[in-house]
Amino acid sequence: MAGIVGILAFDKVWDVSKFLYYSMIGLQHRGYTNSGVVVLNEKMESITSRSSPEDLEFNLKGWAAIGYAGTRGGFPILNEEVALVIDGVLKDSETFLKQFTKDRERALQEAKGSFSLVALTKDGEVIGYRDETGVRPLSLGAFGFDMGIIASEPVGMSVIGGDFRREIAPGEMVTISTLNVKSKQIKEPKRAYCSxxxxxxxxxxxxxxxxxxxxxxxxxxxxxxxxxxxxxxxxxxxxxxxxxxxxxxxxxxxxxxxxxxxxxxxxxxxxxxxxxxxxxxxxxxxxxxxxxxxxxxxxxxxxxxxxxxxxxxxxxxxxxxxxxxxxxxxxxxxxxxxxxxxxxxxxxxxxxxxxxxxxxxxxxxxxxxxxxxxxxxxxxxxxxxxxxxxxxxxxxxxxxx
Ligand code: SF4
CATH class of the missing domain: 3.40.50.2020 (Rossmann fold)
Known part of the structure; x- marks a missing residue:
C-alpha cells in the first residue's frame, strides 16, 4: 500500500519540491519504508530510497512533481516521457508504462489490476486515475489558484495548506496542466471501496x-x-x-x-x-x-x-x-x-x-x-x-x- 501524490504549479516560477516533500510526510501512514519522487524542470529527474519520505535526501527543484511513500517496491517507474507512481496492484507495470506513453486512455482501458495512479509527463501534465472499483482512494485538490494537487487522501493536501476539492471517481482520469483541469470517465464505475x-x-x-x-x-x-x-x-x-x-x-x-x-x-x-x-x-x-x-x-x-x-x-x-x-x-x-x-x-x-x-x-x-x-x-x-x-x-x- 502507498500514499501517492502529484503537484503541478500553474506558473513555472514556483518550486513545488517542498510542497511535495511535506505532502508525502502527510501520507506516510500509508507506507513509509520506500519512497521516491520525480520532479520536472527542464527534464524529469528522480530520486528513490529505501527509507521514509522524511529521510529522503531531496534536493531537486521543479514546477511539477510526483511522489510515492509506500511499503514495498512501487517506486516511481519512468521513461523519458512519463513517470508513474501507483497505489495498489498493476500487472506488468513496465508494459503498461510503454502503452500509457503511446495512448494513455487505451492503456487505462486495458490495464489489469486494482490501483490508483498519478503520472507526470515531460510536457507538463499531472494525471490521476482510479480504477473502476475505486478500491484505492484518490482525491483532487488545489493550493489556492497556484497549484493543482492529486493525492491518495485529502491530508496530502491539507498538511501543506492546500484545499480538498473532490474525490476522483472510480474509472475517472483527471489531467492537470498549466491551462486547465480536465476530467474523462474512462470506465464505468463498479464501486467496491476498501473497507x-x-x-x-x-x-x-x-x-x-x-x-x-x-x-x-x-x-x-x-x-x-x-x-x-x-x-x-x-x-x-x-x-x-x-x-x-x-x-x-x-x-x-x-x-x-x-x-x-x-x-x-x-x-x-x-x-x-x-x-x-x-x-x-x-x-x-x-x-x-x-x-x-x-x-x-x-x-x-x-x-x-x-x-x-x-x-x-x-x-x-x-x-x-x-x-x-x-x-x-x-x-x-x-x-x-x-x-x-x-x-x-x-x-x-x-x-x-x-x-x-x-x-x-x-x-x-x-x-x-x-x-x-x-x-x-x-x-x-x-x-x-x-x-x-x-x-x-x-x-x-x-x-x-
Ligand atoms: S477490504 Fe480487505 S481485501 Fe478488500 S481491498 Fe481492503 S484490505 Fe484488500
Missing part, C-alpha cells in the same frame, strides 16, 4: 470513499456498543486509530472514556514492522499504559483490527501488569480471515489468528476476559453503504486481477 480504509488505513482527519473518516469511526464505536454493551469502569482505545471507536462506544453507553496509553517515539504502524521482535518492541515503545487510568478497573479495550494477535496480546499484558481487573477486547473490524490481493498488507490465512481459532480460543491466547469483533452487517450499517470490498473478511473478492 479497511475506513477502519484503519486512512488518516483520522481524512475524507475517503465518500465518507468522513472520523465520523465513520465514531459510528463504528456506536455500532460496537449496540452489538456488545459491557458495563465497564473505563473505555480505552488503542491509539490512534481506535480512539474514535472508544469515543463512540463510551458516548453511546454513557461510560467513562479514558486515555489509557501515552506514546513513545514516532507513530510507526506496528502492523508494518517487518519481524516479530520489532512488533513486540514496537508496541512497548509505542504505547506505554497510564497506571492511574487502569489500576483496579474493568476495562473495555478497543482496537482497530487483529492480524496475528501479537500487538493486542502485548497491550493486554501491559494493562494487567499495571493492575487492570478485567480486560474485555472489542475489535472495530470484522474478523480478518484472508489475504488482500489489492495491495494492503494482510498476511496469509495461516498467520491470521481469527481465521484459525474460535473466539474463546483467541480470548485465551490473548489473556482477555472476552472478545468481540464488529459484525459484517454492523460494518455496512456504520458506513451506510454496501458498495464495499470486504474480501479479507469474507473471502469474496469483487474483482479477480
Amino acid at each position: 479497511i480504509e475506513y477502519i484503519y488505513q486512512a488518516r483520522i482527519d481524512s475524507y475517503v470513499n465518500e465518507r468522513d473518516v472520523y465520523e465513520t469511526r465514531i459510528k463504528i464505536g456506536e455500532q460496537l456498543a449496540e452489538e456488545k454493551p459491557i458495563n465497564a469502569d473505563s473505555v480505552i482505545g488503542v491509539p490512534e486509530t481506535a480512539l474514535p471507536f472508544a469515543v463512540g462506544y463510551s458516548r453511546k453507553l454513557g461510560l467513562q472514556f479514558d486515555l489509557g496509553f501515552t506514546r513513545t517515539g514516532s507513530p510507526i504502524r506496528t502492523m508494518l514492522a517487518s519481524d516479530s521482535f520489532l512488533k513486540v518492541i514496537g508496541v512497548q515503545l509505542k504505547l506505554n499504559p497510564i497506571k492511574s487510568a487502569v489500576l483496579g478497573k474493568k476495562i473495555v479495550l478497543i482496537d482497530d483490527s487483529m492480524v496475528t494477535g501479537t500487538t493486542i496480546k502485548n497491550t493486554i499484558m501491559s494493562l494487567r501488569r499495571l493492575g487492570a481487573k478485567e480486560v474485555h477486547v472489542l475489535i472495530g473490524s470484522p474478523k480478518l480471515v484472508s489475504y488482500c490481493p489489492y495491495g494492503i498488507e494482510v498476511p496469509e490465512d495461516k498467520e491470521l489468528i481469527a481465521a484459525n481459532l474460535s473466539e474463546a480460543e483467541v480470548a485465551k491466547v490473548l489473556g482477555a476476559d472476552s472478545i468481540h469483533w464488529l459484525s459484517l452487517d454492523g460494518l455496512f450499517k456504520a458506513i451506510s453503504s454496501r458498495s464495499l470490498c470486504t474480501g479479507c473478511m469474507t473471502r469474496r473478492y469483487p474483482k479477480v486481477i
Whole structure:
C-alpha cells in the first residue's frame, strides 16, 4: 500500500519540491519504508530510497512533481516521457508504462489490476486515475489558484495548506496542466471501496470513499456498543486509530472514556514492522499504559483490527501488569480471515489468528476476559453503504486481477 501524490504549479516560477516533500510526510501512514519522487524542470529527474519520505535526501527543484511513500517496491517507474507512481496492484507495470506513453486512455482501458495512479509527463501534465472499483482512494485538490494537487487522501493536501476539492471517481482520469483541469470517465464505475480504509488505513482527519473518516469511526464505536454493551469502569482505545471507536462506544453507553496509553517515539504502524521482535518492541515503545487510568478497573479495550494477535496480546499484558481487573477486547473490524490481493498488507490465512481459532480460543491466547469483533452487517450499517470490498473478511473478492 502507498500514499501517492502529484503537484503541478500553474506558473513555472514556483518550486513545488517542498510542497511535495511535506505532502508525502502527510501520507506516510500509508507506507513509509520506500519512497521516491520525480520532479520536472527542464527534464524529469528522480530520486528513490529505501527509507521514509522524511529521510529522503531531496534536493531537486521543479514546477511539477510526483511522489510515492509506500511499503514495498512501487517506486516511481519512468521513461523519458512519463513517470508513474501507483497505489495498489498493476500487472506488468513496465508494459503498461510503454502503452500509457503511446495512448494513455487505451492503456487505462486495458490495464489489469486494482490501483490508483498519478503520472507526470515531460510536457507538463499531472494525471490521476482510479480504477473502476475505486478500491484505492484518490482525491483532487488545489493550493489556492497556484497549484493543482492529486493525492491518495485529502491530508496530502491539507498538511501543506492546500484545499480538498473532490474525490476522483472510480474509472475517472483527471489531467492537470498549466491551462486547465480536465476530467474523462474512462470506465464505468463498479464501486467496491476498501473497507479497511475506513477502519484503519486512512488518516483520522481524512475524507475517503465518500465518507468522513472520523465520523465513520465514531459510528463504528456506536455500532460496537449496540452489538456488545459491557458495563465497564473505563473505555480505552488503542491509539490512534481506535480512539474514535472508544469515543463512540463510551458516548453511546454513557461510560467513562479514558486515555489509557501515552506514546513513545514516532507513530510507526506496528502492523508494518517487518519481524516479530520489532512488533513486540514496537508496541512497548509505542504505547506505554497510564497506571492511574487502569489500576483496579474493568476495562473495555478497543482496537482497530487483529492480524496475528501479537500487538493486542502485548497491550493486554501491559494493562494487567499495571493492575487492570478485567480486560474485555472489542475489535472495530470484522474478523480478518484472508489475504488482500489489492495491495494492503494482510498476511496469509495461516498467520491470521481469527481465521484459525474460535473466539474463546483467541480470548485465551490473548489473556482477555472476552472478545468481540464488529459484525459484517454492523460494518455496512456504520458506513451506510454496501458498495464495499470486504474480501479479507469474507473471502469474496469483487474483482479477480
Ligand atoms: S481485501 Fe480487505 S484490505 Fe484488500 S481491498 Fe478488500 S477490504 Fe481492503
